Amino acid sequence: MAQAWHLMSRPQGTPTAENFALKEASLPPLEEGMVHVRNRWLSVDPYMRGRMNDVKSYVPPFQLDQPMEGGAVAEVVESRDPSFAAGDLVMHMAGWRDEAVLPAKALNKLPPIPGIPPEAFLGNLGLTGGTAYFGLLAVAEAKEGDTVFVSAAAGAVGSAVVQIAKAKGMTVIGSAGGPDKCDYVRSLGADSAIDYRAGPLVKSLGEAAPHGIDVYFDNVGGDHLDSAFAHARNHARFAICGMIGGYNAGGEPAAFRYVMRIIAARIRVQGFIWTDYMDRIGEFYRDMGQWIAAGQVKSRDTVVQGLDRTPEAFLGLFSGANTGKMLIKL
Amino acid sequence: MAQAWHLMSRPQGTPTAENFALKEASLPPLEEGMVHVRNRWLSVDPYMRGRMNDVKSYVPPFQLDQPMEGGAVAEVVESRDPSFAAGDLVMHMAGWRDEAVLPAKALNKLPPIPGIPPEAFLGNLGLTGGTAYFGLLAVAEAKEGDTVFVSAAAGAVGSAVVQIAKAKGMTVIGSAGGPDKCDYVRSLGADSAIDYRAGPLVKSLGEAAPHGIDVYFDNVGGDHLDSAFAHARNHARFAICGMIGGYNAGGEPAAFRYVMRIIAARIRVQGFIWTDYMDRIGEFYRDMGQWIAAGQVKSRDTVVQGLDRTPEAFLGLFSGANTGKMLIKL
Numbered sequence: 320m321a322q323a324w325h326l327m328s329r330p331q332g333t334p335t336a337e338n339f340a341l342k343e344a345s346l347p348p349l350e351e352g353m354v355h356v357r358n359r360w361l362s363v364d365p366y367m368r369g370r371m372n373d374v375k376s377y378v379p380p381f382q383l384d385q386p387m388e389g390g391a392v393a394e395v396v397e398s399r400d401p402s403f404a405a406g407d408l409v410m411h412m413a414g415w416r417d418e419a420v421l422p423a424k425a426l427n428k429l430p431p432i433p434g435i436p437p438e439a440f441l442g443n444l445g446l447t448g449g450t451a452y453f454g455l456l457a458v459a460e461a462k463e464g465d466t467v468f469v470s471a472a473a474g475a476v477g478s479a480v481v482q483i484a485k486a487k488g489m490t491v492i493g494s495a496g497g498p499d500k501c502d503y504v505r506s507l508g509a510d511s512a513i514d515y516r517a518g519p520l521v522k523s524l525g526e527a528a529p530h531g532i533d534v535y536f537d538n539v540g541g542d543h544l545d546s547a548f549a550h551a552r553n554h555a556r557f558a559i560c561g562m563i564g565g566y567n568a569g570g571e572p573a574a575f576r577y578v579m580r581i582i583a584a585r586i587r588v589q590g591f592i593w594t595d596y597m598d599r600i601g602e603f604y605r606d607m608g609q610w611i612a613a614g615q616v617k618s619r620d621t622v623v624q625g626l627d628r629t630p631e632a633f634l635g636l637f638s639g640a641n642t643g644k645m646l647i648k649l
Numbered sequence: 650m651a652q653a654w655h656l657m658s659r660p661q662g663t664p665t666a667e668n669f670a671l672k673e674a675s676l677p678p679l680e681e682g683m684v685h686v687r688n689r690w691l692s693v694d695p696y697m698r699g700r701m702n703d704v705k706s707y708v709p710p711f712q713l714d715q716p717m718e719g720g721a722v723a724e725v726v727e728s729r730d731p732s733f734a735a736g737d738l739v740m741h742m743a744g745w746r747d748e749a750v751l752p753a754k755a756l757n758k759l760p761p762i763p764g765i766p767p768e769a770f771l772g773n774l775g776l777t778g779g780t781a782y783f784g785l786l787a788v789a790e791a792k793e794g795d796t797v798f799v800s801a802a803a804g805a806v807g808s809a810v811v812q813i814a815k816a817k818g819m820t821v822i823g824s825a826g827g828p829d830k831c832d833y834v835r836s837l838g839a840d841s842a843i844d845y846r847a848g849p850l851v852k853s854l855g856e857a858a859p860h861g862i863d864v865y866f867d868n869v870g871g872d873h874l875d876s877a878f879a880h881a882r883n884h885a886r887f888a889i890c891g892m893i894g895g896y897n898a899g900g901e902p903a904a905f906r907y908v909m910r911i912i913a914a915r916i917r918v919q920g921f922i923w924t925d926y927m928d929r930i931g932e933f934y935r936d937m938g939q940w941i942a943a944g945q946v947k948s949r950d951t952v953v954q955g956l957d958r959t960p961e962a963f964l965g966l967f968s969g970a971n972t973g974k975m976l977i978k979l
């Protein structure tokens with residue numbers, strides 16, 4: 320019997336294990352045009368916290384007591400569509416479960432990039448890397464010589480931003496929580512790493528970027544965003560990717576002391592979703608494939624074993640349990 | 650003897666009359682390349698509050714016990730530069746005083762637009778109108794059919810935004826404080842006016858714009874900006890022109906409950922200064938001149954008489970004493 324995680328209640332603030340339940344799922348019959356897949360890798364990502372609220376967003380909220388969704392890499396078991404055959408490796412959004420029967424149009428074959436492990440398509444060649452790549456280069460229009468500040472730089476998206484920025488000849492300052500994660504950020508090539516737990520961020524960033532920042536890649540919002548306002552150079556560009564610090568705050572307003580600098584420094588602040596850039600996916604696969612092959616962009620995944628530990632892996636995103644991309648291997 | 654207002658102390662929070670002093674000024678000798686002007690009209694504008702703080706900004710801070718600066722329209726008394734002759738009407742930045750001797754390059758002749766009173770070059774054909782025009786059309790890229798929300802819509806910049814947006818076929822919602830100002834905003838052509846003192850703004854804006862807003866022209870920051878985040882449609886553009894609510898706050902952080910919507914709705918927030926668009930000044934004079942001539946853009950100036958009342962006029966900007974542009978006539 321197939322199994323799928325259901326959202327049983329909407330979290331108030333930080334989610335807990337009690338919000339989730341693993342339930343048996345009966346697969347529908349394999350009709351014409353449908354494909355039966357077995358998931359090999361599941362992705363858990365901070366944006367999923369937003370889908371747990373019952374509010375309109377760029378993706379609809381999870382329905383209560385229904386199978387949850389998320390990025391997954393799967394192997395085709397049986398296909399009744401001519402585009403897919405048993406054994407094919409595919410990507411789809413029916414994660415948080417072990418098996419699924421899906422319409423062929425919900426599946427994408429993994430692009431044939433030599434030497435890339437399949438789970439990379441959930442990481443540096445998927446949502447993670449795509450968010451970093453398009454956020455940095457398309458949204459923030461970061462270019463050679465720019466000084467780039469990136470928050471949560473030891474996280475999945477942040478560590479990709481650090482490495483792409485270095486591959487493109489930028490100066491990079493990354494923030495992370497604690498000395499070990501800061502060491503990791505430096506090992507990725509960052510010119511400096513700020514431990515945001517060690518002192519006032521607005522002061523640390525001023526020391527790390529005495530001439531200010533041209534670009535801020537925001538994964539956390541809050542105090543990090545405010546410090547970036549404080550140290551933005553004229554015509555700085557901010558790409559707003561996530562506000563993990565805000566997902567769980569449960570209505571606490573974010574306070575900004577330096578937001579008025581947006582006028583004097585003509586700062587541009589732009590929110591984005593990487594799927595808006597799908598028309599440039601070829602360019603992304605080409606560049607990122609080359610950087611991965613050349614060792615310029617590496618990933619250090621945090622891998623949790625087994626479908627039953629999926630919520631635990633998800634909850635770990637909010638307690639800093641992961642360095643790099645958080646994955647579940649089935 | 651010429652006279653000039655000096656900033657005697659830096660305001661903490663809202664400025665008071667005690668921060669200013671009117672002092673006698675001895676004019677320098679009229680050397681080659683210099684022009685002696687007598688001011689006819691002075692402008693006071695909210696951005697000047699920022700220059701009273703001792704912080705780096707897009708214009709340097711006012712120096713203590715030195716003549717202050719600001720937009721002015723003047724008549725040339727005597728010229729030792731071939732570009733100017735006695736009787737010419739000019740614009741310059743040596744406001745807050747009655748007379749000045751200035752280098753010719755600090756002066757601009759008023760453009761020859763028929764039927765325009767000279768003080769309009771401090772208003773709808775100057776900083777005020779230019780800020781509205783470039784902020785709305787260039788920064789926010791507002792276009793026909795868009796729903797535009799503008800704060801401080803009864804103020805100088807706001808009332809120009811309302812009228813330009815209507816001239817361009819947009820739906821306009823303006824906010825202002827009190828029923829009289831709201832009547833004025835409607836009289837300018839706004840489709841609806843919100844009295845921000847009458848109830849929670851986030852609720853009123855939702856009622857005025859049930860399908861959301863495409864553009865927000867921000868003159869005040871704070872709660873207005875947050876409500877705009879709440880009701881922004883996908884790919885909304887915010888032009889951040891001023892945060893009059895924040896200029897005097899003296900370190901109180903601005904609180905935002907809806908800032909996270911910047912991601913889901915892919916909002917673009919852009920600070921600007923109208924002088925960044927000087928290469929397009931011809932286009933501005935052409936359009937604005939036509940709209941003024943056609944009666945599509947009107948101004949209702951608040952005129953204060955006499956150099957000695959300049960600080961009073963300035964302070965009135967923060968207590969809502971003005972409808973439209975605040976001017977001092979000498």
